[in-house]
Amino acid sequence: MGLRRTLGVGDAVVIGLGSMVGAGIFAALAPAARAAGSGLLYGLAVAAVVAYCNATSSARLAALYPASGGTYVYGRERLGAFWGYLAGWSFVVGKTASCAAMALTVGAYVRPGQTHAVAVAVVVTVTAVNYGGVRKSALLTRVIVAVVLAVLASVVVVCLGSGTADASRLAVGGASVTGVLQAAGLLFFAFAGYARIATLGEEVRDPARTIPRAIPLALGIALVVYVVVAVGVLSVLGAEGLGRAVAPLADAVRAAGVPGLAPVVRVGAAVAALGSLLALLLGVSRTTLAMARDRHLPSALAAVHPRFQVPHRAEMVVGTVVAALAATVDVRGAIGFSSFGVLAYYAIANASAWTLSPAPVSRVVPAVGLLGCGALAFALPGVSVSVGVVVLGVGVVAYHVRRWGAAR
Template sequence: MTNEAGLERRLGVGDAVVVGLGAMVGAGVFAAFGPAARAAGSGLLAALALAAVVAYCNATSSARLAARHPQSGGTYVYGRERLGPFWGYLAGWSFVAGKTASCAAMALTVGQYVWPHERQAVAAAAVVALTAVNCLGVRKAAWLTRLIVAVTLAVLVAAVSVCLSSRGASAGRLTWGDVSGRGLLQAAGLLFFAFAGYARIATLGEEVKSPARTIPRAIPLALGITLAVYAAVAVALLVVLGPGRLAGSAAPVADAVRAAGVPGLAPVVRCGAAVAALGSLLALVLGVSRTVLAMARDRHFPAALAAVHRGTPVRAELAVGAVVLLLTLLTDLRGAIGFSSFGVLLYYAIANASALRLAPAEGRPPPAVPVLGLAGCAVLAVSLPWAAVAAGAGVVGAGALLYLRPLYLRPRG
């Protein structure tokens, strides 16, 4: 079934859930807990719970909006329709900028796990390969994502089982020490980075079957599964490594299985981490390209990027892939993650504000949900490392100036 924009509605609930899982159960589960533990210490589980609450509010608002506006572009469309053209544009700009940096972070993670000494070359190869897969069509990408998610979950189940059943499982002891408020919030912001993949489901609004039914079901399902996985991994890491050793680990899941007495599983974990990062990269490029497509239709980006070939926005896919490829050669992993977190939190803040404009008859969530989500996004954004806040604010400000003084002719009024 092809809609009037030329995109084919091929994805069911299962496919949409897998796309979301591919973005959320990715490299973050293998890498985010170390930096989060450095910020929150023994408050890691509390930070995870806080990130999950904000993510739930965002997911609820996004699902209600996506059901009402089943178009490619996600919050770019919601902000435009509910708050005005500028806010829609700012959401789209923040998403494209933040998630393009996230794509680079995922590619660099692949390189770090596969071949650390040549991580940028491996990252570049991953970007080229997965951009080509996306250009073949969303259905093919969804099937590959399904395989990647299955491998990742199998590795995590094995690692958690080994950690929780080992004799050293009491070494980490889940104790509560002094936890600063800013440290807790910063850890929640870092962990939220790994939760944010459900946006990929909403940005595919024109490619899912029965979007008013499919999207509201797929988003909470994907988020719930992800939260269960993250909670299990966090507990396993804490009981084996403890907050101190976890904070100093660059590869916490691999270190945990070694500490649990099964060093032979560590190479498998490294392979699983690389596969998970590939899954995240695949889903991220898919989602960013759809937002570029929507913004190109409105002439915020060159109109040529709005072209659809055989049901796939190939030009948008290639443009996103090219920018990500450049970033993998110019940035480092830490900088990419920090900047991405700021952009994503601003994107969801606008989504929550848009949800407040829904009428009760349109399926508006309880007002407390978008209000809490909006406040949570704002607090977590300003709690990120100052360098990330400054860089994010600078890029968002530049985007606002481009809207006021557009580079491309677009219709006004």
């Protein structure tokens, strides 16, 4: 049984924004500033260029292969079964860790003393919403995006309108190439939400038209938001102050002389993390569905609910794993690994797009995207790279063991 096609361009854009304009904008700026210093805006520009290439490649592929699974499907169809599997493995493992991180972010902002308990409750609630159908998920995401954008707009107005704002703090100079690339890799983590649109390819109306329009539109809106917020916060805190900030947006409004807005920003951060979690769980469960259909994961996970027409078993299993992680593990350190996995996923997307046309002009964007993904992945902190290589290696071994068993 196929999934129900209920999403239009607006719904698809909102789901992408729910992932991109989420917790990342509240958390990623500080570590990026620590890595790049005054080169933060350069890092943002590099991340945007790589994201644009990835989005363009993904949109072209999604128009040809409008099925759930995203790059898992593209890699399989264009490069072979192994590369599709590796893309799916990178996405599912990396984004499962991201889901747990988002849930813990909600818990940390809502009730710091009971972070894990709140995180588990949030995962259970969001899984139940997704179980009821993707249309309901899209409607909830629309509300979340509206709230987050309102909070971010307030932060920008307060920062740029305050007497403490200083344009000289935006000056760029003295940043190392390594620092800029590392900052770009960290910021890319927040940009990567447009993948959720591609993984919902089987649930959008007229996917050949909807997906190529929705992905660049969602990315463009997110980029504008990120630039405006980064400029506003930098103008008040400067690169050094931003790098030291624990809650950068809340610190910025306090430094701008409006401490009363800080609690609102904290609520906005919690809502943003909730939106990211909602969209991430959607994407991971759909990729799980696609891999189960091809028996790379247990075939029972390919079941579609007869009434709600969602991959209910995949959603329940993913939700259970994320809840277990949120209850027992501090996954903040896994965000770097998640970035590594996402960049590996998009490297395969660009390699797949490279095969679509032999024309040199058509290959410029996927070539830049492929090289960019590799550069950003290996510019991440050493621990993240090491863990990422090991986990991807485990996936490779599992694939070949399964094939060996099937051959016997």
